[in-house]
Amino acid sequence: MKNMTEEALAELRRSGFSRRQFLKGSGALVVAFSVAEFADTLGVAPDRMLAQGGNTPQMLDAWIAIGNDGIVTVYTGRADMGQGMSTVQVQLIAEELSVPVNRVHLVQCDTGMTPDQGTSSGSQAHPVNFNHENLAQAGATARQALLGMAAMRLGVPVEQLTVADGVVSVRSDGSKRATYGELIGGRRFNMNLQRDATRKPHAEWTVLGTSVPRIEIPEIMTGRFEFVHNVRVPGMVHGRVVRPPTVGATVASVDQSSVSGLAGNVKVVVKKNWVGVVADKPWQAIKAAETLKVNWTPGPNLPSQRDFERYMRNHPGRRDAYSVNSKDVDAKLAGAARRVTATYQHPYQMHGSMGSSCAVADVKDGNATIWSPTQAVYPLRSSSAMVLGMQPQNVRVIYVRGSGCYGLNGADSVSYDAAILSQAVGKPVRVQLSRKDEMAWGENYGLPFVVDQRAGIDAAGNIVAWDYETWSATFGNRPGNNAPGNVASGMLAGFPPAAVAARANAPDAANWDNGNNAVPAYVMGRIGAKDNGTGTVASERVLTHTVPSPFLTGPLRSPARLQNAFAQECFFDEMAAQVKADPVEYRLRHLSDPRLKTVVSAAAKQANWEARPSPKAAISRTGVASGRGIACVLYEGDNGYVALVAEVDVNQATGVVQARRIVVAQDVGPISSPDGLRNQLEGGALQGLSRALGEEVTWDDQKITSVDWVTYKTLYVGSNVPTIESVLIDHPEGEAMGAGETAITIVAAAVGNAIFDATGVRIRELPFSPERVRAALAAGAAGRTQTAGL
Amino acid sequence: MSVFTLKVNGQSARVDVDPTTPLLYVLSDDLQLNGPKFGCGLGQCGACTAIVNGRAVRSCRTPMSTVNGATVTTLEGLGTPEKPHPIQKAFINEQAAQCGFCVNGVILTAKAFLDQNPRATEAQIQQAMSTVLCRCFTTTRMMKAIKRYATERA
Numbered sequence: 001m002k003n004m005t006e007e008a009l010a011e012l013r014r015s016g017f018s019r020r021q022f023l024k025g026s027g028a029l030v031v032a033f034s035v036a037e038f039a040d041t042l043g044v045a046p047d048r049m050l051a052q053g054g055n056t057p058q059m060l061d062a063w064i065a066i067g068n069d070g071i072v073t074v075y076t077g078r079a080d081m082g083q084g085m086s087t088v089q090v091q092l093i094a095e096e097l098s099v100p101v102n103r104v105h106l107v108q109c110d111t112g113m114t115p116d117q118g119t120s121s122g123s124q125a126h127p128v129n130f131n132h133e134n135l136a137q138a139g140a141t142a143r144q145a146l147l148g149m150a151a152m153r154l155g156v157p158v159e160q161l162t163v164a165d166g167v168v169s170v171r172s173d174g175s176k177r178a179t180y181g182e183l184i185g186g187r188r189f190n191m192n193l194q195r196d197a198t199r200k201p202h203a204e205w206t207v208l209g210t211s212v213p214r215i216e217i218p219e220i221m222t223g224r225f226e227f228v229h230n231v232r233v234p235g236m237v238h239g240r241v242v243r244p245p246t247v248g249a250t251v252a253s254v255d256q257s258s259v260s261g262l263a264g265n266v267k268v269v270v271k272k273n274w275v276g277v278v279a280d281k282p283w284q285a286i287k288a289a290e291t292l293k294v295n296w297t298p299g300p301n302l303p304s305q306r307d308f309e310r311y312m313r314n315h316p317g318r319r320d321a322y323s324v325n326s327k328d329v330d331a332k333l334a335g336a337a338r339r340v341t342a343t344y345q346h347p348y349q350m351h352g353s354m355g356s357s358c359a360v361a362d363v364k365d366g367n368a369t370i371w372s373p374t375q376a377v378y379p380l381r382s383s384s385a386m387v388l389g390m391q392p393q394n395v396r397v398i399y400v401r402g403s404g405c406y407g408l409n410g411a412d413s414v415s416y417d418a419a420i421l422s423q424a425v426g427k428p429v430r431v432q433l434s435r436k437d438e439m440a441w442g443e444n445y446g447l448p449f450v451v452d453q454r455a456g457i458d459a460a461g462n463i464v465a466w467d468y469e470t471w472s473a474t475f476g477n478r479p480g481n482n483a484p485g486n487v488a489s490g491m492l493a494g495f496p497p498a499a500v501a502a503r504a505n506a507p508d509a510a511n512w513d514n515g516n517n518a519v520p521a522y523v524m525g526r527i528g529a530k531d532n533g534t535g536t537v538a539s540e541r542v543l544t545h546t547v548p549s550p551f552l553t554g555p556l557r558s559p560a561r562l563q564n565a566f567a568q569e570c571f572f573d574e575m576a577a578q579v580k581a582d583p584v585e586y587r588l589r590h591l592s593d594p595r596l597k598t599v600v601s602a603a604a605k606q607a608n609w610e611a612r613p614s615p616k617a618a619i620s621r622t623g624v625a626s627g628r629g630i631a632c633v634l635y636e637g638d639n640g641y642v643a644l645v646a647e648v649d650v651n652q653a654t655g656v657v658q659a660r661r662i663v664v665a666q667d668v669g670p671i672s673s674p675d676g677l678r679n680q681l682e683g684g685a686l687q688g689l690s691r692a693l694g695e696e697v698t699w700d701d702q703k704i705t706s707v708d709w710v711t712y713k714t715l716y717v718g719s720n721v722p723t724i725e726s727v728l729i730d731h732p733e734g735e736a737m738g739a740g741e742t743a744i745t746i747v748a749a750a751v752g753n754a755i756f757d758a759t760g761v762r763i764r765e766l767p768f769s770p771e772r773v774r775a776a777l778a779a780g781a782a783g784r785t786q787t788a789g790l
Numbered sequence: 791m792s793v794f795t796l797k798v799n800g801q802s803a804r805v806d807v808d809p810t811t812p813l814l815y816v817l818s819d820d821l822q823l824n825g826p827k828f829g830c831g832l833g834q835c836g837a838c839t840a841i842v843n844g845r846a847v848r849s850c851r852t853p854m855s856t857v858n859g860a861t862v863t864t865l866e867g868l869g870t871p872e873k874p875h876p877i878q879k880a881f882i883n884e885q886a887a888q889c890g891f892c893v894n895g896v897i898l899t900a901k902a903f904l905d906q907n908p909r910a911t912e913a914q915i916q917q918a919m920s921t922v923l924c925r926c927f928t929t930t931r932m933m934k935a936i937k938r939y940a941t942e943r944a
Contacts, residue, residue, distance in 0.1 A: 082889030082926060213885060220890035221878040223825030223865030227891060230824040238819075263791075263808065282819050283811040354925040355829050355837060355891045403829075404889035404926040435830040675885060679928070683888050686927035709834040709923065717896055718919030721929050 057115035060145070060189040063138035064093065068185035070166045072097060072104045076135055077117025078125045079109045079375055080216075082404050083740050084676040085125050087214045091672060092130060095208035096139030096200055097146070099166040099180070101215075109377045109399030119376035119478060121407070121555060122515075123639060123738025130672060130736035132199070140197035142189065149183045202670055202732035209732075211675035228400035229358045229432060231371045236360065237265075238282045239421040239431040240289035241489070242275040243441040246702040247550060248299020251275060258293035268292060269424040274492035276417060278425050282432075289434075301701045302550050309345060309450050312471040315547035320506035323518045323542035324525055324533075332465035332539035336456025340575050344567035345765040346449040348697035351556055352712060355403030356438035357410030361418035362428035363388060368395045372415040373402025380412055382481040387416050387490060388423055406687075408554030410442030412479050413487040420493065439712060440704040441488045444554025445697055447472045451567035456539070461579035463590055465539035466523050468568070472560065473549035474500060488552060500548045514637025516560040517745070518542050520568040521634060522590040534593035534634050551697070551704070557687065558741040561635060562748065566766065569631035569749030573614060574762060580613040583630050583753065593634065595641045595667050595731070600632050602665035602727045603643040614753065615760035625650045626660075629753025631746035635738065641667040641729075642742035644685070646750035647722070650758045655774030657755060658720055659689055664743045665727035669734035681726045681743045688747025689722070690715040694767050713769070794858045798823075799867030809855035813847075814838045816854060817864060825865030825894045829923070836895025836922035840864050846902035865894045868901070877901050877939040884935040888926035895922050900936045908944055915940065 056062050057077075065073045074093045080086040086106050094101045107113055109120070117128065129135040143163070150168035151158045154176050162171050169177035179185075202209070219225035244250070251273050259266045259277065264284030269276045275294055279285040303311040333339055360371040368388055374380045377397040385392040402411055414431055422429040433442045449472045456465035476486035476497035484490030485497045512525060512532035519525050523540035525533020533540075558565075576586035584604045591597050603609075607628070619625060627650070632643035647661040662685050671677055694713030698706045706712040715721065748766055755773070756762045763776045796803045798821060805820045817826045817840060826849055829837025833848040840849045841863040869875035874882060877897055887893050896919070903918040904910060910918070915936060924932060 082887070082891075084888075213882070214887075217885060217887055217890070218871035218874065218882055220887050220893055221865075221881045221897065222869055222871050222874055223823065223894065224871060225890060226824060227827070229827055229891075230818075232822060281807075281811075282815045283808060352925055353891075354835060354889070354923060355827055401889065403891040432828055435832055435834075679885060679888065679931070682930050683927045686929055687925075690927065708832055709830060714923065714925070715927065715929070716920055717892075717922045717924050717929050717932055718916040719929070720916070724930055 057117070057134070058192050060138055060141050060191050060193055062115045063135060064142045066180050066184050068181045070099070070103060070179055070181040070185065072099055072180070074104060074106045074135070075114040076106060076108050076129065077115050077377070078129050079120040079399050081120070081375065081401060083680060084214050084673060086216065087212055088672040088676060089129065089135060090215065091208045091212050092136060093139045095205055096136070096143050097166065097180070098163040101207060101212055103166060110396070111377050111381045112396045112398070116378040119379060121375055121478070122636065123741040126668070126672065126736040126738055127639060136199060137193045137197065140199045141191070141194040143200070144194060144197040145189055145191060146180060146183055150178045153178050153183065208672055209670065211673050214676070226400065227355070228360065228371055228373045228402045229355060231360045231400055231430070233360055233362055233428040236428040236430050237278050237280055237425065238285040239276055239278045239418060239429045240285040241417050241431065241433065241437060242277065242289050242292055242294055243437050244273065244296055246296070246298050247302055247704070249296040250299070252295040252297045255293040259288045259291050262288050262291060264288065267425055269421055271420060272492065272494035274420065274489060276421050278421050278429055298702065302699055304701070305699055308448065312448070312450050312473055312547050317500060317502045317548055319500050319503045319546045321544050322506050322509045323514065323544065324509055324523065324527065325541045325543070326526060326539050328539050329465050329467045329541040333454055333456040333467065336464055337459040338457040338578060339454060340457065340571070340578055341454045342571055342574060342764055344449070344451040344453070344570065346563040346566060347766060348448045348551065349446040349556060349691055349695045350439060350697055350706070350712060351406045351409040351443050352439065352695070352714065353403040353405060353409040353443070356433040356435055357414040357442055358402060358430065358432035359411070359415040359418040360428060360430045361415070361422040363419055363423040364426055366390070366394055368419060368423070370395065370397045370415050370419055371400050372397055373405065373411040374399060374415055375405060375411065376478065379479060379481050380415055383412070383479040383484040383490070384415060384419050386482065386495070387484050387493060388419055406557040407446070407559065408444040408478055408487070408556070410438050410488070413442060413489040416484060416487070416489040416493065420489070436707040439707045444476055444487060444552045446556030447474060447553050447560055447563060448549070449560070449563035449567070451564070453567065453571045455571070455575055457575060457579060461581060463522060463537050463575055466520055466537050468518070468520060468542045469545070470518065470564070471545045471547060472563070473547050474553045475549035476552040477554055486552070491552070497552065500546050506543065517564045517633060517635070517637065518544055518560070519637070520572070521596065521632065522572060534591055534596050536590050536592050558745045561633070561741070562688070562745045565631065565633045565745045566748045566752065569633070569746060570752045570762070570764065573629065573753045573756065577614050577756070582611040582613055584609055585611060587630070587632060596632060596634050599641045599643040599665040599667055599729065600630070602729060603630065603645050603663050606665065606725055606727050607645040607647070607661070607663040609645065614757040616757055619758070619760050622652055625652055625758035627754045627756070627758025629750045629755070629757055631749035631753060633742070633745050635742045635745055640737040640739060640742040642746065644743060644746045644750045646747065646754045648751055648754040648758060650755055650773065652759065652777055655770035655772070655777065657693055657751065657768050657773055659722040659751060661725070662722045662747070663725045663727070665729065666739070666742055667729040667731050668737040668739045668742065670732045670736055671728060671730050672736070674728055677728055677739050678726045680739050682724045684741065684743035685724050685747055686715065686721055688744035689751065692748035692751045692766060692768055694769055696767050794854050796857065796860055796862050798862045799864060807854055809853065811854050813840065813842070813849040813852040813854060813857055813862070817849060817862070823864050823866060827891060827894055829892070829895070834921065834923070835892070836899055837892055839895040839898040841898055841902050844902065844905070846899045865897060868897070876942060877935070880935040880939040880942070881932070884931045884938070886928055886931035886935045888928050892922070892924040896924060896932050900939070904940050904943065910940065912937065
């Protein structure tokens with residue numbers, strides 16, 4: 001090891017190994033590239049090095065390798081963005097193979113080394129890797145294979161074997177044993193993942209299901225952890241982008257001489273409307289970007305933010321789709337004892353990552369290496385190849401954690417920035433966006449929504465019909481394999497973003513899909529003869545309209561699900577209030593899914609929910625009013641049951657809403673790490689609260705005007721935040737579901753319901769900013785539900 | 791370009807940079823430290839925080855010309871994974887991070903404040919953290935870790 005070069009050490013770090021781990025354990029190193037050279041450089045015996053196939057995920061060797069020393073190396077395509085995925089994936093394999101967690105090393109998301117698992121998105125990491133396929137199946141297959149090898153070697157049937165700490169031994173005679181290193185060390189399994197390999201039963205878990213402290217946290221807390229922002233490649237220079245001053249502006253001319261006198265060997269790179277600079281040092285690049293004179297041709301004016309609802313409703317180029325349609329909604333509404341109608345609105349919101357996006361790229365000699373915080377290494381490899389005019393096999397994308405992402409911040413876009421600049425100057429280039437560029441030209445915003453709802457209630461107070469119609473605006477999205485124009489840099493460099501394919505006459509829904517939670521929890525969700533929904537309301541119509549957005553949009557944490565849940569769960573409480581029903585009782589009355597009912601009851605119980613209708617009786621119109629609200633959802637229609645109670649104080653003079661307490665109950669199947677789950681619920685709840693209370697993208701007739709933390713309102717570490725109580729409902733026999741986007745989905749709804757409970761005023765538009773709350777309280781009557789009939 | 795000297799995490803450093811260069815870039819680029827980070831460049835979020843002569847400063851808005859000869863402590867100057875500083879230990883025990891990008895600003899701001907105000911009330915601590923950002927909203931755990939450290943050091 002002593003003859004390792006700095007470059008080799010850097011490469012090791014890039015590869016997911018720390019020098020410390022290597023010096024300590026040496027272990028297995030199974031890599032796809034330059035095997036012999038790598039082994040030699042590292043001073044590792046070549047027999048510990050195995051060629052690896054990132055594109056052969058059906059092979060066990062793509063997932064798991066075991067060294068002579070018994071160290072288990074795990075390859076995963078699911079990224080840890082800070083949600084704790086590294087640690088729980090280590091727990092999963094430690095559990096399946098019965099080895100201590102400190103003998104399992106994880107390599108994540110590197111197109112040179114790990115299996116292609118597409119995009120880490122949609123709260124799908126647990127469903128994908130913790131059930132019966134992929135990583136979980138690899139663990140089970142490896143265990144079965146190792147037991148088979150041990151049975152041969154020890155001359156006893158598998159049933160007589162037991163495994164502990166990576167050693168297989170005969171139950172009746174512990175002296176007959178074989179270590180994993182002896183059985184497979186340094187060699188390939190050479191077998192496919194086995195469908196019949198069964199996972200270790202939940203009852204036998206000792207590692208998975210426990211709160212193993214997150215592996216990287218000591219390094220994070222002491223500044224040793226390497227974010228993509230800290231990647232340093234020998235010879236690296238620094239880039240900065242120069243974005244159009246207004247939306248839709250195009251480059252007329254670039255005056256390169258304007259930066260000719262600056263220090264730092266400044267170079268200017270232009271690719272259609274994409275403009276960037278490179279300099280030796282970061283501050284020099286920043287100065288050059290500020291100084292560079294670009295003449296821009298302005299684009300057309302933006303639709304007015306004030307009238308954006310009208311823009312969405314009236315856009316002719318819309319795409320329509322039915323999620324469900326029982327075709328009797330109008331008749332049922334007409335015949336209902338009461339009808340309730342309301343319109344809800346949700347603004348564009350930002351990911352607003354803490355750190356502006358950063359990437360490092362090294363493009364030379366026909367090959368490219370990109371160190372990126374992307375959630376999608378393989379898709380980014382393909383789309384970057386398009387941007388660079390190269391073949392995907394000549395591009396390697398290595399995931400390195402960036403600032404928390406929550407969907408589609410500038411991670412992919414900035415990766416193109418670094419790649420374009422590196423290709424142009426022939427050196428490794430690091431790019432980090434400015435705050436303004438991140439917020440105005442870096443990320444893809446969360447979707448704006450307008451929602452019209454009509455419901456019918458019978459004489460007994462039960463909901464009998466629900467008509468749900470939404471308008472949302474989209475433009476671009478994740479780049480996927482072939483659409484680099486879906487994010488800002490690719491679009492500016494000349495690739496077209498995905499546009500809305502207009503379709504005015506929607507066909508009937510043929511397949512059940514509630515991935516966007518467009519279908520309210522309280523309807524039956526009937527497609528054909530099957531009820532797919534979680535509720536009891538038979539007359540149902542869900543029609544969605546998608547229109548073109550003037551700004552790039554993307555999957556911000558709980559995309560569309562949050563917007564839909566806000567509208568549905570608040571509207572549901574409007575109906576409960578109409579018939580003077582308790583919101584919890586009214587939910588239980590209209591739900592059919594037992595697991596969803598269970599989380600509703602569990603949240604109410606933990607919150608000591610007082611059963612009574614909302615709003616509270618005898619509300620004073622002055623001072624601080626207090627109230628409570630509840631909301632629930634089956635996230636994505638099949639990916640996590642959650643209910644949340646919010647208790648809020650509304651200062652009726654200032655309009656400031658403050659949540660005092662949040663109780664969240666959740667069932668996401670078997671729990672991998674209780675503390676990790678709580679961390680996700682707490683963070684999701686407070687991020688949801690920040691979005692509910694203040695977050696809103698703003699613009700004028702030409703440009704985005706929410707470009708920093710003054711103009712985009714967020715909660716801070718020192719803000720008054722509620723206490724958060726989590727009720728974790730373990731469901732070990734069920735399928736593992738997502739936990740990252742459950743709580744956040746229903747915070748705004750629960751808070752909206754709590755504001756109504758406290759004040760009697762229903763606010764149907766987010767965020768619940770002090771100005772909006774004050775105005776709503778002043779309007780008073782205007783906040784009341786519109787009703788007709790009895 | 792001008793030559794500046796600093797004492798960073800106990801070691802002398804000498805850099806030759808444009809005097810308008812913010813301290814952040816000297817720490818993160820010239821001195822290759824991972825702790826201080828660029829979050830906004832506007833002094834609004836705290837990611838770039840360093841302790842300069844005992845006070846927490848936003849290094850993204852601190853030109854080198856104003857800190858010549860200063861004593862600077864960054865997150866890696868407090869402790870190591872093997873031997874963390876008590877406030878780092880409190881954050882590790884509370885598992886007070888998600889992505890972890892912000893902890894530099896959170897830990898250093900809290901430490902510098904409590905060093906100067908050892909008997910600070912909870913409200914005063916909250917006030918001190920009122921412009922420090924965590925966009926993963928690990929807020930509850932962070933405040934718990936800070937209070938734990940405040941109690942232990944008092």
